[in-house]
Amino acid sequence: MDDKTEIIRVEKLNKYFGDLHVLKDIDMTVMKSEVVVLIGASGSGKSTILRCLNFLEKNDSGTIVLDGEIIDPKTHNLNRVRERVGMVFQHFNLFPHKTVLGNVIEAPIKVKKIPKDQAVRDGIELIKKVGLSDKINVYPSKLSGGQKQRVAIARALAMKPDVMLFDEPTSALDPELVGEVLATMKQLAEEGMTMVVVTHEMGFAREVGNKILYLHDGKIIERGNPKELFENPQEERTREFLSKVL
Amino acid sequence: MDSLYHFFETFIVSYDLFIAAMFLTVGITVCAFMFALVFGLFFAFLKLTKIRLLMWISDFYVWIIRGTPLIVQIFVLYYGLTNIILMPTFWAVTIALAFHVGGYLTEIIRGSINSIDKGQQEAGSSLGMSAALTMRRIILPQAFRRAIPSFGNQFIIALKDSSLASFIGMQELFGVANLEGSTNFDFMTYLLVVAVYYLFIVYVFTMLVRFLERKMSVSD
Numbered sequence: 001m002d003d004k005t006e007i008i009r010v011e012k013l014n015k016y017f018g019d020l021h022v023l024k025d026i027d028m029t030v031m032k033s034e035v036v037v038l039i040g041a042s043g044s045g046k047s048t049i050l051r052c053l054n055f056l057e058k059n060d061s062g063t064i065v066l067d068g069e070i071i072d073p074k075t076h077n078l079n080r081v082r083e084r085v086g087m088v089f090q091h092f093n094l095f096p097h098k099t100v101l102g103n104v105i106e107a108p109i110k111v112k113k114i115p116k117d118q119a120v121r122d123g124i125e126l127i128k129k130v131g132l133s134d135k136i137n138v139y140p141s142k143l144s145g146g147q148k149q150r151v152a153i154a155r156a157l158a159m160k161p162d163v164m165l166f167d168e169p170t171s172a173l174d175p176e177l178v179g180e181v182l183a184t185m186k187q188l189a190e191e192g193m194t195m196v197v198v199t200h201e202m203g204f205a206r207e208v209g210n211k212i213l214y215l216h217d218g219k220i221i222e223r224g225n226p227k228e229l230f231e232n233p234q235e236e237r238t239r240e241f242l243s244k245v246l
Numbered sequence: 247m248d249s250l251y252h253f254f255e256t257f258i259v260s261y262d263l264f265i266a267a268m269f270l271t272v273g274i275t276v277c278a279f280m281f282a283l284v285f286g287l288f289f290a291f292l293k294l295t296k297i298r299l300l301m302w303i304s305d306f307y308v309w310i311i312r313g314t315p316l317i318v319q320i321f322v323l324y325y326g327l328t329n330i331i332l333m334p335t336f337w338a339v340t341i342a343l344a345f346h347v348g349g350y351l352t353e354i355i356r357g358s359i360n361s362i363d364k365g366q367q368e369a370g371s372s373l374g375m376s377a378a379l380t381m382r383r384i385i386l387p388q389a390f391r392r393a394i395p396s397f398g399n400q401f402i403i404a405l406k407d408s409s410l411a412s413f414i415g416m417q418e419l420f421g422v423a424n425l426e427g428s429t430n431f432d433f434m435t436y437l438l439v440v441a442v443y444y445l446f447i448v449y450v451f452t453m454l455v456r457f458l459e460r461k462m463s464v465s466d
């Protein structure tokens with residue numbers, strides 16, 4: 001695998017909500033098969049970064065490059081761009097009126113126009129992969145939080161994205177269900193999926209992350225590999241944050 | 247005892263007239279309701295575009311419908327429509343009723359679309375689905391499920407409101423009761439008879455709505 005390919009490059013990204021300057025000159029790159037973990041206090045802008053990466057929010061300035069292509073929201077069909085960027089949400093956002101399989105095959109059939117029988121075959125495979133073969137025809141309301149999140153992961157994977165974004169995928173879960181979701185994510189990472197993860201699970205960040213970005217008040221003030229950043233943070237504010245969460 | 251006997255006698259004698267009229271009543275209401283869904287969807291979408299002029303048109307429509315008596319709307323639309331194009335009374339009345347019910351459905355549909363969690367739209371977007379596709383496949387099916395009880399209510403109101411069609415000569419349930427009552431000089435009995443028919447169809451449709459509600463709620 002060519003680990004030298006850049007999947008995402010962000011340069012001088014700025015984002016405002018009204019007068020509120022939420023992201024300040026964000027620079028970051030994500031290489032193929034890399035797991036980049038974003039950490040930082042509540043309100044520091046972690047979700048907003050992810051949402052800019054798949055254009056659920058539009059940045060006010062700066063560039064976002066996906067697979068070597070500068071994405072301009074004005075000229076690009078953002079729906080096509082989003083097909084390549086999977087997203088997993090804190091609150092799952094499964095489609096409650098569709099079964100597990102229905103959730104997974106919806107976009108491949110309706111967006112990618114994949115024939116139904118093939119989409120079903122691929123979907124079942126993915127559901128198996130996240131360990132839910134016995135839940136294929138079940139509605140989301142009958143699933144635990146951890147199971148819901150694994151379905152959400154399978155649903156995003158069904159579009160065969162180049163990169164997966166995770167926004168606090170375990171924050172809404174009961175503690176005993178966190179492990180199964182993290183295990184699924186770890187497995188994905190081991191298979192070479194490129195991932196950007198916002199999480200408060202420092203154990204996961206340390207074990208699975210290749211690069212940690214510490215975000216403070218809309219700025220990335222420290223970055224490095226997990227060992228450097230967790231064991232020897234350079235910035236006082238990073239140390240402070242870590243002492244609270246570790 | 248005599249009057250009870252008289253009631254049943256009237257009921258049985260007028261049976262075939264009222265059955266035919268009942269089908270007409272149900273026919274007007276079902277057709278009107280289906281058109282009303284189209285009106286309701288259309289004006290709800292206008293409102294959701296967030297384009298000033300379109301929102302204003304939607305508000306104006308709802309304002310007119312809510313602010314004027316149905317009988318006025320029916321007369322105006324009936325004479326309006328039949329003046330412009332040659333149109334059978336049935337369709338003129340049906341469209342007039344649909345236009346009325348559509349005003350109420352506009353609000354119901356808009357409300358239930360807005361009640362769907364924003365995360366659903368975002369999940370659709372994040373999978374590369376267009377706004378229109380997400381609306382059609384994800385938001386609307388959930389919004390409609392949520393709206394079933396209100397739709398049911400509105401349908402039953404429309405069922406009874408369709409009696410106003412008799413004022414422009416439709417021989418639906420109330421029209422028949424009116425005519426038979428006056429030709430037989432026996433208004434009261436025929437009014438009671440027709441009430442039984444209304445109670446019956448309202449009961450049937452209430453059950454139907456309840457069944458739909460239960461069937462649709464399996465998923466959430």
Ligand SMILES: Nc1ncnc2c1ncn2[C@@H]1O[C@H](COP(=O)(O)OP(=O)(O)OP(=O)(O)O)[C@@H](O)[C@H]1O
Nearest residue numbers: 017018020022040041042043044045046047048049
């Ligand atoms: N749609 C919005 N409109 C206005 N302000 C917003 C909006 N979304 C986020 N913000 C603000 O932007 C800032 C960054 O929010 P963001 O959700 O990115 O933080 P976060 O790091 O993900 O926090 P958390 O850990 O609580 O999820 C916060 O001050 C938040 O209040």
Ligand SMILES: [Mg+2]
Nearest residue numbers: 046047048168
């Ligand atoms: Mg967040």
